[in-house]
Amino acid sequence: MPLDILLVAVSQRGTSSRRRTLRTLAATCDTEGELVRRAAASGRPLLAKIDPYGDLVLTSSEVDQLVAELRSVDGAASGAAARIVDEVVGLAERCAVDATTELHLIGD
Template structure:
């Protein structure tokens, strides 16, 4: 089971969820389960409350406002990475998170299998 990551642009006029429009800007497929593996290694240790919310079977959206904390916790994942595959996917996730942080219209979505 992998955890895919999507960078989503959200356009919404007003407050009605029916007026919400989403378009995918970029995506990272966790086909080799590297992200899921490193997440499992660090979750539930009390060091990464935001990352603990990522469910390998569910969906989680994080807004640009949450990216500072997310990027900080991502550093814990980087420290726990074992091998080039895990390092590559974490670097790709970091780049998407930085793009998200810099634009209020973007969100980062984690999609479990």
């Protein structure tokens, strides 16, 4: 169940969604499915929305909740689990400070 996590810069001229362009700023991949497993077992509302087969797009105003939920379930993380959680938290924190970015979690 790999999950790609992308920090994306969004630019849009006007109101038409056809003028919306995305540029990847940074990325990581949950190749082992650690984030997906932790999210499914967490019981947290935003983490429960992570779908290993679908996509989830979070705006800069939503990622603070993601960071809080990841930190609340990160207590026993080690190895690959700790690495992916740290990387996602890092991307989410970058997203939180820039309203022109989004965090894309892209399932298989």
